[in-house]
Amino acid sequence: MLNFLVKRLFGLLPTLFIVAVLVFLFVHLLPGDPARLAAGPEADDATVALVRADLGLDRPLPQQFVNFFWRIAHGDFGVSTRSKRPVSQEIAERFMPTLWLTLASMVWAVAIGMALGIVSAVWRNRWPDRLGMTLAVSGISFPAFALGMLLMEVFSVQLGWLPIVGDGTWRGYVLPSLTLGAAVAAVMARFTRASFVEVMHEDFVRTARAKGVPEWRVIARHCLRNALIPVVTMMGLQFGFLLGGSIVVEVVFNWPGLGRLLIDAVSMRDYPVIQAEVLLFSLEFIIINLIVDVLYAVINPTIRFK
Template sequence: MTWILLKLLRALVTMGLVLTFVFFVLRLSGDPTLVLLPDDVDQATREFYRAKWGLDAPLWEQYTSYLRALLQGDFGISFRNNIDAFQVVWDRVPKTALLGGTAIAIALLIGMPLGVLAAVYRDSWLDRTVMSIAVFGFSMPNFFLGILLILIFSLKLRVLPSSGSGTWAHLIMPAATLGTGFAAQIARYTRSSMIDVLSKPYMRTARSKGAGLTRRVSQHALPNASVPVVTILGIKVGEMLGWAVVTETVFAWPGIGRLLTSAVASRDLAVVQCIMILLAFTMVAANMVVDLVYGWLDPRVRVGARAQA
């Protein structure tokens, strides 16, 4: 139990650092009233909105009142449309979750089998082909791949919509764009992890017991090789959220990423802060889930946790 509490505490510290950093950087980056209000408003109106949004108080006071509100679950008001910032952000979450989830599924379903095949048939033409595709996959910049796909499937072939999120057809290209790079990385990690496990003595003894290739891979090699891959996946979830911003912008996908770019551009401080907290929370949560899954995958870790408790 102590182990879990310690992890939670560490997560809280991380979150606290993130929101403090975001708060101050945003305040230092300029006066929101300059961006949000028309250029020709008089000074009195400007001061009125400053006071309304609490920007007239000293920075330190702004920070403490922000923290106080946050502890009560109040993320502030969106400057742009005057409603609860959390509501603005929360409305976009399902879209990003759908996009990210599909991309992760693509990464795992394509990346892991390819990595396993490449490792099992190491140094064969299959291995070389898979690894060449993987290098291509993760060297390809996200935005470029997205534009390329739009060019081919929307403009030339006219089979897929280039933007929006109404139907399943809308999901295909953004998810493929976001998932390809990760599939390539997962394939590489799976391959090297599998190669490592395949050389372990218990793989040889499995052979001497008469276990066929399928059994050796599915019962012994893959479960052991998946441990480091899962760890990496947890880190990649955070990275993926970063790339989601780019992908959502390219495909006009109405998720968190696009909201973030527009909120930053218009200095909608409360929304940006809310998104950053949410992203930090997602990363922290992903890492905790990985820790728990790790314990389930690797019995040695489980015992380590028990010993610490």
């Protein structure tokens, strides 16, 4: 296992290098002049030229490319062209709100999604199964921004139970986490159901039932653990998507997280922030995949011997 972890960690470097190259090329293909946006619409050409020189955008593209990688290698992601603050400081302030929102969304999405999936598999082709899969399809089909506005209209405007924007308490997390986790819960329910249905037809499950093992123990002890491998894979990927893909929800609820920061950076052509955030999201996906691979060995001990 240690050798596996070391190899995967060293494998991060070429992956991040390729991502960094693509990000650098992508942001420089975005339309618009960052110097003009930073200087303001009333600035004359001389002021724009000074701003462009200050941002280093007057240098040839290959030189900008080398400087970009040199700074990254030393842990320097530059200064935001919008706020004139270090990019690392900007991201550090926005990271925790996004992380807590993602964790809150993931907790309830996993709990409800797995419960729906297990119930649908146990009572397959009966009314609990049909109801659960109907809810799952609805959760996948309903757009996040529409669900967020609907929840705000009902629970904030009409009933007045919950705040529209975050107020620093647990109540501020309810509506954004429900909106963000709805699609994950739906996917979790479908994956769990499919995995359980497959496991419930295995020989060891029939043997356990033939021995007189109670049905709840067959489901909890024999089926659940063996059905978790594909579910854990999906959980890891969905967590990465939540952490990096909460942009729409953060905009709808005016959440001070990484998604909102990325939207502001793109609108202002803030190259350093865009590059740093995309690299961070890529690193998150790689680390989450590594954690998922380790969890395989925890769930099924036979994997570690392979």
